[in-house]
Amino acid sequence: MAYKKWRCLICDFVYDEAAGLPGEGIAAGTRWEDIPDTWTCPDCGAAKSDFQMVEA
Amino acid sequence: MTTTTIPAPSAPWVDGKRYLWLLSPMIPVLVLIALGVYQATGWTFFAWGGPILLYGLIPLLDWMIGEDPINAPESAVAQLENDLFYRGIVYAYIPTQFAATIWGAYLVVTMDVSLLDYIGLIFTVGTVNGIGINTSHELGHKRGEAERWLAKLTLAPVAYGHFFVEHNRGHHKNVATPDDPASSKMGETFWAFLPRTMIGSLRSAWGIEKERLARTGDSLWSLKNENLQSWGMTVVMFGALTLWLGWAALPFLLLQAFYGASLLEAVNYLEHYGLLRQKGADGRYERCKPEHSWNSNHIITNLFLYQLQRHSDHHANPARRFQALRHFDESPQLPSGYAALILITYFPWLWFRQMDPAVVRHYKGDLTRANLYPPKREELLQRWQGAKLDDGKPALFPGEHATHVAAKAGSGRYQCTDCGYIYDEKQGCPREGYPAGTPWAKLPQTWPCPDCAVREKPDFIPVG
Numbered sequence: 001m002a003y004k005k006w007r008c009l010i011c012d013f014v015y016d017e018a019a020g021l022p023g024e025g026i027a028a029g030t031r032w033e034d035i036p037d038t039w040t041c042p043d044c045g046a047a048k049s050d051f052q053m054v055e056a
Numbered sequence: 057m058t059t060t061t062i063p064a065p066s067a068p069w070v071d072g073k074r075y076l077w078l079l080s081p082m083i084p085v086l087v088l089i090a091l092g093v094y095q096a097t098g099w100t101f102f103a104w105g106g107p108i109l110l111y112g113l114i115p116l117l118d119w120m121i122g123e124d125p126i127n128a129p130e131s132a133v134a135q136l137e138n139d140l141f142y143r144g145i146v147y148a149y150i151p152t153q154f155a156a157t158i159w160g161a162y163l164v165v166t167m168d169v170s171l172l173d174y175i176g177l178i179f180t181v182g183t184v185n186g187i188g189i190n191t192s193h194e195l196g197h198k199r200g201e202a203e204r205w206l207a208k209l210t211l212a213p214v215a216y217g218h219f220f221v222e223h224n225r226g227h228h229k230n231v232a233t234p235d236d237p238a239s240s241k242m243g244e245t246f247w248a249f250l251p252r253t254m255i256g257s258l259r260s261a262w263g264i265e266k267e268r269l270a271r272t273g274d275s276l277w278s279l280k281n282e283n284l285q286s287w288g289m290t291v292v293m294f295g296a297l298t299l300w301l302g303w304a305a306l307p308f309l310l311l312q313a314f315y316g317a318s319l320l321e322a323v324n325y326l327e328h329y330g331l332l333r334q335k336g337a338d339g340r341y342e343r344c345k346p347e348h349s350w351n352s353n354h355i356i357t358n359l360f361l362y363q364l365q366r367h368s369d370h371h372a373n374p375a376r377r378f379q380a381l382r383h384f385d386e387s388p389q390l391p392s393g394y395a396a397l398i399l400i401t402y403f404p405w406l407w408f409r410q411m412d413p414a415v416v417r418h419y420k421g422d423l424t425r426a427n428l429y430p431p432k433r434e435e436l437l438q439r440w441q442g443a444k445l446d447d448g449k450p451a452l453f454p455g456e457h458a459t460h461v462a463a464k465a466g467s468g469r470y471q472c473t474d475c476g477y478i479y480d481e482k483q484g485c486p487r488e489g490y491p492a493g494t495p496w497a498k499l500p501q502t503w504p505c506p507d508c509a510v511r512e513k514p515d516f517i518p519v520g
Contacts, residue, residue: 009199010199010224010225010374010375011224011225011228011229012225012264012267012268013229023336023337023338023340023342024343042340042343043228043229044224044225044228044229044374045228045344045371045372045373045374045375046375047375050199
């Protein structure tokens, strides 16, 4: 299944599943569903529920 | 004053500040009263009501009343956030803000206003609209469409519509890094910062929308551009007032808007001065943490500013509503409320004297970790690098704090920079398990001062 991207609706930060966020301990290739629900946007603190999947 | 977090109650937690929050939307009401008295009497004192309140009365009350001991427990946050009373507290600012702007413009055009009074009115009305940006700030951080529209509306009288775009998507992203036009650098005067932040924030906001609209396929010049939406509201408002009152209204409106915006920028200046997020191995800046914002827990200014001064919690939880923001003892604290400090930002010598030692203290003498103003970098490092300062909260105008102590060779005595306790190698500290003669080097880095426990071994300084 192709890797997806998710955009923060508050600040436009994009989480790329392929790249992950190694600096935060989220390995490359980590799927959105596998990121803990308590995780917040690293740029603005928005919750996961404030993200939208980017349509290819 | 320490802050107590009340343990999870069996009965619902009661907010001791609930009705005090009425002070925040009181600002435009107080100005309306001042305008009313001015219209009736022509007394210059009331034309200058805004600055008298902001630079005089509020700092005085801050100094008299001091800090806020109340933090809402986490268990009460949901209840606080859902309580519509607090939404009303924010919305209430807007109608009176508009009334004050319209009435102010009406007065300057229709009354025979002296130059002194005209200038006073610019500041007075500008104060309402500058603080209105704080109202916009509270609204703009929320997700609902209605509140976001109100956030743009409340920026109309201060002609700062791009703040809506730049604040969430620019400032919060880049805060406390050299990339953020709204984060001030150590050594940068307010007067150098002001053009940098005004121009830089404008450019950033324009670029953010340009990128977003390119992605959505909309025209940069369409009404989908959120900068244009809010600026458009300013044009409509100022245009309507000019049509009604004549050209004389326009310079007044523009000048009061500029002053109001400068108040916001003065607050920006003091909120992150010199603080810096570190870059990680992956090239990204670390997350914004409590240590990346200056805070103030002085209650009076907090009550007038929707608790904006609890800034660390705001950056950690940007969507949290003002009533639920918490004070953290361990986050960097300003010596006073914003109102007093804004005046000081205007006088760089005073500001540096007050705050540079605070930045040095925060970084424990290692200024390479601070956000430095490049033209002054060498000078700052020369002056401060490695300095050991007295610890504890900075007092207003403490004078020189740096105590560069040259230790006498082999004195073997080290002093706690908080309480003054001296560890003397000859005596050791038997009650801590270090018999007489124990060398300083043998004590662990994590050893806390046996008298006050506030400071640890690295904070001790050698004394003669």
